[in-house]
Each structure stands twice: as C-alpha cells, then as structure tokens.
Amino acid sequence: MLNDVSTSLEDIQEEFLKLVYKETILIGHSLENDLLALKVSHDLVIDTAVLYKHPRGGSYKTALRVLSRKFLSREIQDSCCGHDSIEDARATMELALLKFKNGPDFGSPKQFVRKKLLAVLSESGKTSSFIDDVSIVKRYASGTCHAFPVSSDDEALSRASKEVKNEKVHFVWTQxxxxxxxxxxxxxxxxxxxxxxxxxxxxxxxxxxxxxxxxxxxxxxxxxxxxxxxxxxxxxxxxxxxxxxxxxxxxxxxxxxxxxxxxxxxxxxxxxxxxxxxxxxxxxxxxxxxxxxxxxxxxxxx
Structure with a gap:
C-alpha cells in the first residue's frame, strides 16, 4: 500500500511544525495516538476523549462516533472506507465547543458532576451571601443564597461588612x-x-x-x-x-x-x-x- 510513497516521517513533521507553533492549542480525540505516530511532543492539548469522561471512569474512553451520535445527533465513521479525517476533526471541534459553552460538567456521568460550593453549603443547611459583580453573581449564585450584585470594591466592602454580622449567614463571599x-x-x-x-x-x-x-x-x-x-x-x-x-x-x-x-x-x-x-x-x-x-x-x- 505504501510502496510508491516517497514522503518520509521527517517530511510530515516539518509540515506539521509549519502549522502548529509552541503556543498553538491542539484539539482532538485520543491525541496521544496521533502524536506518538508523529513522534512529536506538544504541551497545549485539549482532548475530547478526556473532556467527556467514560461512565466506568479510570482509563476508559468513549469512542468519538458515540460522542457524536449522543451530543451532536450525527453519525460519523460509518463508511466502509475508513475514517474521514475532516469529519472527525469537525466533530471533535464541535464537541469541544459544546464543553466550553456549557461548562466542565456538560456530558459527564452523574458521579463525575461537580457541585458548586454554594449548592453544597445549602444542602448542608448553611446560608450563604454572595457579593460580586453582576455578571459573576448571575453565573455562580444559586437560588438558595443571598445574592448582592455590586459595582465597586467600596460597595462590596460595605455589603460584606453587614453580612458578616448577620448571625443567620454562615458563609460570605466577596471580591x-x-x-x-x-x-x-x-x-x-x-x-x-x-x-x-x-x-x-x-x-x-x-x-x-x-x-x-x-x-x-x-x-x-x-x-x-x-x-x-x-x-x-x-x-x-x-x-x-x-x-x-x-x-x-x-x-x-x-x-x-x-x-x-x-x-x-x-x-x-x-x-x-x-x-x-x-x-x-x-x-x-x-x-x-x-x-x-x-x-x-x-x-x-x-
């Protein structure tokens, strides 16, 4: 199959390094296999095989076609001619973007889902006050805590100084x-x-x-x-x-x-x-x- 191929591994490595700089972020699925084949080491890697944890945990990894079917509603790798690298790359990028958009717990089995600190405190019967910029309050404050959006450090100090004196509040966050x-x-x-x-x-x-x-x-x-x-x-x-x-x-x-x-x-x-x-x-x-x-x-x- 490769009898007439004149391209060497060194040629491929050279082309690879023209596209991928030291600060380039590589996104792929089980990238260690590709990098080992290329005999290339790269530090900045986002691997969807790691992002989307397998229900069994440990070293188990979910196949890309399974992730694509489950989260993208798209069948890939169903050709008898083998994988389509462009199709795989697109699916991998879309899966990574889904993770970025929805947070680290998106697509994770229940046993791997991390709880927010404020939610844990609430489940433990503790009352919290969350004092921060409005964008951060909207993102992190849970429905059970006291949320106080502020627009300056002096305002944050004033509100926090009042909340720490409230005997009914067990945890106060401010920035x-x-x-x-x-x-x-x-x-x-x-x-x-x-x-x-x-x-x-x-x-x-x-x-x-x-x-x-x-x-x-x-x-x-x-x-x-x-x-x-x-x-x-x-x-x-x-x-x-x-x-x-x-x-x-x-x-x-x-x-x-x-x-x-x-x-x-x-x-x-x-x-x-x-x-x-x-x-x-x-x-x-x-x-x-x-x-x-x-x-x-x-x-x-x-």
Whole structure:
C-alpha cells in the first residue's frame, strides 16, 4: 500500500511544525495516538476523549462516533472506507465547543458532576451571601443564597461588612477587583501595553544572561501601589467587622490574565509588531507560569 510513497516521517513533521507553533492549542480525540505516530511532543492539548469522561471512569474512553451520535445527533465513521479525517476533526471541534459553552460538567456521568460550593453549603443547611459583580453573581449564585450584585470594591466592602454580622449567614463571599481592573485598563491602552511589554522583554533578556533566574520582577508603578494599599485597607476593615471565631480566607486568584489574553491574541492573529515572535512567546510562557501560582491566607479571629 505504501510502496510508491516517497514522503518520509521527517517530511510530515516539518509540515506539521509549519502549522502548529509552541503556543498553538491542539484539539482532538485520543491525541496521544496521533502524536506518538508523529513522534512529536506538544504541551497545549485539549482532548475530547478526556473532556467527556467514560461512565466506568479510570482509563476508559468513549469512542468519538458515540460522542457524536449522543451530543451532536450525527453519525460519523460509518463508511466502509475508513475514517474521514475532516469529519472527525469537525466533530471533535464541535464537541469541544459544546464543553466550553456549557461548562466542565456538560456530558459527564452523574458521579463525575461537580457541585458548586454554594449548592453544597445549602444542602448542608448553611446560608450563604454572595457579593460580586453582576455578571459573576448571575453565573455562580444559586437560588438558595443571598445574592448582592455590586459595582465597586467600596460597595462590596460595605455589603460584606453587614453580612458578616448577620448571625443567620454562615458563609460570605466577596471580591475586590480593583487590581484586576487596573491590569485590564493597562492592556486596553496601546501605549501602556507596549511599555509594559518592553519592560517584560528587558527583564527576560537580563535574566537570560544571569545564571540565577527567578521569574519576571518589574517595578511597581505608583498607581498600582495605591491600589494595593487600598485593597489592603479594605481587607483590614472587613476583618475588623468579623465576629469572634470567624474564619477569614484571602486568596489572590490568578495573575495578570489580561496581558496573557492580549499576547495570545497577538500570536494567534499574527498582529503586526516590531517584536519578534520568539520574544512574545517567551514573555507569554513566563506570565502564564506566574498566573498559575496563587497565595492563600487563612486566619481565625480571636
């Protein structure tokens, strides 16, 4: 069958690497088989065989044709001539998009469905208050909790300070988002974004020449220092309103995701820029690594 084929594995690998960059996200079904056949390693993979868990769990995987029939109402791989790679790719992409649209529990067997924290608290007989931006409240607040949409950190602090004093409420959630808004505004301003990007590249370049690399550490602008000071003050004020024996949990969440999203968009759309692609990828990798690291502080008020 392959007697007259002159294309080598190296030729295929070369063509593959012309299409797939280091930051490209591959979407497929049981992709490990394809990558092993190509003898290619790739880090950013979304595999529908993993996204859609098999009812038996473990290492079992549901066939693509079964997923297509169940969730897309479409029969595939029913030809006697073998698989149609385009048909398989389309089905896989549609299945992945369904998962993105409907959430991680979509299509999962009941034993794998994760419950929201507020729902778990409600089932345990605990009352919750959820204080956040209106879009987040709509997304996460359950019907059994007290939902309070707010439009600023000061408003969030004011409402949270009242709720923590309510003896009938066992759990209060709120978020101070001024820091996140600051990063978003920096990204939306081309001049500020380019200045930050240049600073990040400069730090990376300096660190590449040093044997002791400790990640990107840039100077903190005065505006950001003021925001951090205000955030610290709000946390102190909230703590002062807590009843004795209350637990306060403070966590940082993700890092500078706004810059990460813009860098990804630049690389995906191949936006015109004087900065070489390799440097952009390096900055993106460093920022992504930092964004994955968070801090959590837990304390009991005595």
């Amino acid at each position: 101070f988002s001024e820091i996140n808004s600051y990063f978003k505004n920096q990204v939306d301003d081309d001049e500020k974004f380019n200045a930050r990007l240049a600073e990040l590249i400069a730090f990376l370049t300096c660190q590449n020449k040093s044997s002791a690399r400790k990640g990107i550490k840039c100077s903190v602008p005065s505006t950001l220092k003021e925001i951090l000071t205000r955030t610290d003050s709000r946390i102190h004020k909230l703590y002062s309103h807590l009843p004795v024996n209350s637990m306060l949990i403070v966590f940082t969440g993700q890092g500078d995701t706004a810059t990460i999203h813009r860098l990804r968009k630049m690389l995906t759309e191949e936006s015109k820029t004087e900065i070489c692609r390799e440097k952009l990828i390096k900055v993106l990798e460093e920022l992504q690594a930092q964004a994955e690291v968070g801090l959590c502080f837990v304390g009991i008020k005595h």
